[in-house]
Every structure is written in C-alpha cells, then in structure tokens.
Amino acid sequence: MPDHLMNTYLPLPVSFTHGEGAWLYDTNGTRYLDALGGIAVCALGHAHPAVTKAICDQAGRLLHSSNLYRIENQDALADLLCEKAGMQRVFFSNSGAEANEAALKLARLYGHQKGIDTPQVIVTEGSFHGRTMATLTATGNRKIQAGFEPLVPGFLRAPYNDIDALRTIAGNSPDVVAILVEPITGEGGIRIPDEDYLATIRALCDEHGWLMMLDEIQTGMGRTGRWFAYQHTGITPDVMTLAKALGNGVPIGACLANGPAADVFQPGNHGSTFGGNPLATRAALAVIETIEKDDLVMRAGVLGERLQAGFRTRLDGNEGIAEIRGKGLMLGIELDRSCGVLVQRALDKGLLINVTADSVVRLLPPLILSDEQADTLCDSVCELIETFLDETP
Numbered sequence: 001m002p003d004h005l006m007n008t009y010l011p012l013p014v015s016f017t018h019g020e021g022a023w024l025y026d027t028n029g030t031r032y033l034d035a036l037g038g039i040a041v042c043a044l045g046h047a048h049p050a051v052t053k054a055i056c057d058q059a060g061r062l063l064h065s066s067n068l069y070r071i072e073n074q075d076a077l078a079d080l081l082c083e084k085a086g087m088q089r090v091f092f093s094n095s096g097a098e099a100n101e102a103a104l105k106l107a108r109l110y111g112h113q114k115g116i117d118t119p120q121v122i123v124t125e126g127s128f129h130g131r132t133m134a135t136l137t138a139t140g141n142r143k144i145q146a147g148f149e150p151l152v153p154g155f156l157r158a159p160y161n162d163i164d165a166l167r168t169i170a171g172n173s174p175d176v177v178a179i180l181v182e183p184i185t186g187e188g189g190i191r192i193p194d195e196d197y198l199a200t201i202r203a204l205c206d207e208h209g210w211l212m213m214l215d216e217i218q219t220g221m222g223r224t225g226r227w228f229a230y231q232h233t234g235i236t237p238d239v240m241t242l243a244k245a246l247g248n249g250v251p252i253g254a255c256l257a258n259g260p261a262a263d264v265f266q267p268g269n270h271g272s273t274f275g276g277n278p279l280a281t282r283a284a285l286a287v288i289e290t291i292e293k294d295d296l297v298m299r300a301g302v303l304g305e306r307l308q309a310g311f312r313t314r315l316d317g318n319e320g321i322a323e324i325r326g327k328g329l330m331l332g333i334e335l336d337r338s339c340g341v342l343v344q345r346a347l348d349k350g351l352l353i354n355v356t357a358d359s360v361v362r363l364l365p366p367l368i369l370s371d372e373q374a375d376t377l378c379d380s381v382c383e384l385i386e387t388f389l390d391e392t393p
C-alpha cells in the first residue's frame with residue numbers, strides 16, 4: 001500500500017508492465033485479455049506500432065511550443081476530425097472533463113451573446129461528464145457530487161431518454177441555452193435511448209435555439225460502429241466532446257463545434273497550456289490514420305454483433321440476466337443483482353472487465369480484437385457470469 005498517494009482509487013492488486021494488442025502482462029509475467037482497454041481508451045490495443053512510432057518520432061522533434069504559435073499537427077488533426085464529424089471547429093484539451101468544460105463555457109457564452117444573463121444547461125439523470133466542479137455538477141450521480149457542494153449553478157436535470165421532460169423544461173425555462181447528453185451512457189450502465197431520442201432532441205434544439213451538445217467521450221472514435229454515435233442517426237450536433245480513445249492513451253480531449261456554436265469563442269475566451277500540443281495531436285493523427293487504414297470503425301460494428309450474438313446464444317433464458325445490450329464494442333450485460341465481485345474473479349482468470357451501475361458487466365474491448373479473441377472473451381465472460389449466478393442467491 002503506497003503511503004503517499006491520495007486515497008482516490010481502490011486499485012486491484014495487480015500492476016502491468018507491458019502490453020501487446022489486446023493482451024496485457026503483469027509483473028509476474030501473467031497474461032490478461034483486456035476487454036476494458038483502460039476504460040475505452042486503448043481502442044487500438046496496447047503498444048500499437050503506428051502510435052508508438054508517431055510518438056517516438058514526435059518526441060525526437062518537438063513536444064511543446066504553446067498555443068501562442070501555430071501547431072501544424074493541431075491544424076491537421078482539427079481538419080481530420082471536422083471532416084469525419086461534419087463539423088466546423090475544434091478546441092483541444094487534455095482530458096474529457098476539460099473538453100466538457102469547454103462545451104459548457106461555450107454554451108454559457110452563447111447564451112450571454114443572445115442576451116440571456118443566467119444561462120441554463122439541461123443535463124440528464126444517470127449521466128457521467130467528469131470530475132471537475134462544472135462537470136461533476138452536470139453528472140447525474142449524487143455519489144459523485146456528495147461532499148463537494150456548493151455545486152455550480154445553471155443546470156436543469158431531466159430523466160435520460162425522456163422527451164416529455166425536455167418539453168416541460170422548454171415550456172417553463174426561457175433561460176435554457178443548451179442540452180448536454182451522452183448518445184449511450186457509459187458509466188451509467190450502457191443505456192441505449194430510443195431510436196428517435198437524438199433526432200427529437202435535435203428538433204427541440206432547433207425549435208428553441210438551444211445548442212445540442214453530445215458527450216461522445218466514451219462513444220466516439222469508432223467504438224459504436226460509426227466514427228461518432230450520432231452518425232447512427234441522421235443528425236449533427238452543434239457541439240461534441242471527445243477524449244478517451246482519441247489518443248489511444250496519450251491524454252487529449254477535443255470540443256468540436258458547428259453552425260451557431262462554431263464562432264462563439266473568440267481570442268481570450270478559453271485556453272489551455274498543454275491542449276493540442278504537438279505530441280498529443282501527433283498521436284491522435286496516428287490513431288485516426290490507423291482506424292481508417294484498417295477499417296476499424298466497420299470492424300467495431302461486426303465484432304459487436306458477433307459478441308452480442310454469442311452472449312445471447314449462451315445467456316438468454318438465464319433468469320439472472322436482466323438484459324444484454326450494446327452498440328459496436330460498447331457492451332453491457334445487466335444482471336438482476338449486484339455483481340461487482342466479478343471484476344476480481346475475471347482478473348483471477350486472466351480477463352479484464354468492468355462492472356458499472358452496480359449490476360452491469362461492461363465490456364469496452366479494443367477495436368483490433370481478432371475473431372478468435374472475441375470468441376475467447378465471449379466464452380470467458382459467459383462462464384464467469386453463469387458460475388456467479390449459480391452460486392449467488
């Protein structure tokens with residue numbers, strides 16, 4: 001037990017020395033199949049040669065120069081992201097929470113520019129947006145907020161996947177300037193909203209002049225079988241945030257803006273010392289090039305179907321299974337009981353998984369998984385769950 005780390009995490013008693021693709025190796029040389037990918041971060045797996053090469057090459061040239069000068073990698077990455085997203089502008093940050101902070105500041109400024117002095121942002125229950133003061137306030141989980149009051153003002157909360165609640169807010173709250181929502185909840189338990197949820201939010205935003213802001217920090221970068229989850233629908237948001245898989249482990253976040261949101265920030269309104277630095281943006285460029293070259297967005301969709309079909313074949317009909325759901329490689333198996341202990345049991349069997357929202361086994365495997373690894377993963381997870389359900393009343 002280290003004496004000098006703040007007690008913010010309860011890490012499992014294992015430490016990894018290196019990885020290769022979907023495999024991680026611990027200090028004893030034991031191998032683990034990584035179906036969590038550093039929480040949706042290592043979408044290209046570990047030690048991907050293209051990312052490693054890009055980082056090493058960039059480290060030998062220039063790590064940092066600051067945003068007081070042009071950064072060519074940053075320009076190139078912004079171009080690529082905007083092309084993929086069908087959006088116009090990007091602000092780069094170093095994390096997801098910071099990307100959401102940028103979105104929230106942008107929304108407030110947008111409101112003030114329209115003459116709204118106390119702008120409100122709608123957020124949803126069960127959401128997760130980060131741990132900074134504004135983003136933990138936006139987060140729809142009391143556990144994350146408790147003890148950190150006073151929270152940041154200017155938020156209104158609606159149940160997730162509830163359009164009527166949004167209509168009610170629209171009728172009562174003239175100061176709303178934006179809505180911030182996850183297309184599929186990540187930490188909240190892989191909840192997938194109704195087919196028309198995003199399109200109806202888009203229509204409401206257009207009707208009321210709100211910014212539609214999507215937190216794609218977990219869903220983005222190909223994971224759901226599209227570059228961005230909103231691309232399963234016909235809409236484009238005004239603001240989208242990214243982080244996690246964008247740098248495959250190199251810290252980088254992004255806040256993209258379109259249409260009425262594109263020109264809200266002007267020089268002096270927002271900034272970051274490290275944001276968009278040559279190293280992080282070079283890593284992200286390599287990530288995008290690799291996803292494209294190896295057709296990994298499509299692959300995520302195919303692998304997701306394969307895994308879901310496998311889970312259904314084996315687990316459907318088991319009374320302890322509440323629901324199997326997911327899109328692409330964002331998968332959740334909800335049990336009818338708390339199942340946090342499965343994380344340690346999986347670890348003991350050489351498998352890295354996660355349990356979120358108390359009873360949802362969450363899998364976020366890398367997009368480079370082979371068919372064989374997917375089948376191994378499916379077998380191991382099913383066996384783990386079956387044994388657990390048999391033993392646990």
Ligand SMILES: *Cc1c(COP(=O)(O)O)cnc(C)c1O
Pocket residue numbers: 095096097098100128129130131182186187215216217218243244
């Ligand atoms: C992980 C996550 C965040 C926070 O990202 P950090 O990099 O930890 O600040 C925000 N929103 C969603 C949906 C996430 O999954």
